[in-house]
Amino acid sequence: MSSDVRHRVDSAGPFPLVRLAGVLDAGSAPSVRSALLDVLAGQPEAIVVDVGELEVLDRDAVEVLRDLHRDTADWPAARLVLCNPGDPVVWQAAEWPLLADREKAFAQLGPPSVDHRVSIGMEPLVGAARRSRELINDACTRWGLEEVAGSACIVVTEMVNNVVQHAHTSMVVLLAPHDTSGLSVAVRDRSGTIPSYTGAPAPTSYGGRGMLLIDSVASRWGSLPLSDGKVVWALLSGSMTDPLRG
DSSP, rough: OOOOOEEEEEEESSOOOOEEEESSSTTTTTHHHHHHHHHHTTTSSEEEEEEEOOOOOEEGHHHHHHHHHTTTTTTTTEEEEEEOOSSSSHHHGGGGESSHHHHHHHHHSSSSTTTOOOOEESSSSSHHHHHHHHHHHHHHHHOOOHHHHHHHHHHHHHHHHHHIIIIOEEEEEEEEETTEEEEEEEESSSSOOOOOOOOOOOOOOOOOOOHHHHHHOSSSEEEEHHHTTEEEEEEEETTSSTTTTT
């Protein structure tokens, strides 16, 4: 009999609460990763995962949570907390903080920041990149991050235009402050095609320069596959020089 893990997301609290139930082993671990990635794609500040109804048959399968923690450390850099762990020893391999129950988990996380997450959904139409730049300029002004606004506009233009020209799906642009003077920019679409970057294209080649531009202005960037598409993200640091200004 194949193993199975069910999940339910409760968004009524200050941060998403994901309740997992079923049997965790090598067969069900990928579905756990996929479910949590879908929640993280919304760029929350934190998520709480309740494993009280999750039976672990294969302790090695717990490493799926460790790998998820490492893979999302740069983006969305959310705080990840497990609660109701039963036997804490079973969950140590996850490398997540372990709290006895949901109340203690939310108490440790504290209240969410105010106005530190912005998102907008758009269709793949002409003008989407312009609207995204307007969103970035408004957010950077509110957050005092004008230093990175120019670079962030370069990044979001390339990301959004890639969706418009190639993916042809609806998209969501996500913004959030990062560290003390940086900005996180991400675009979620419904295409499973993952962008690749192998260095600068030949001077005589057409195309291929979008990821080069992103790589030149972002401190770090990457992508995460989702069950219904992907997220491409980039981090802009206030200490980096805007290549358009020298």
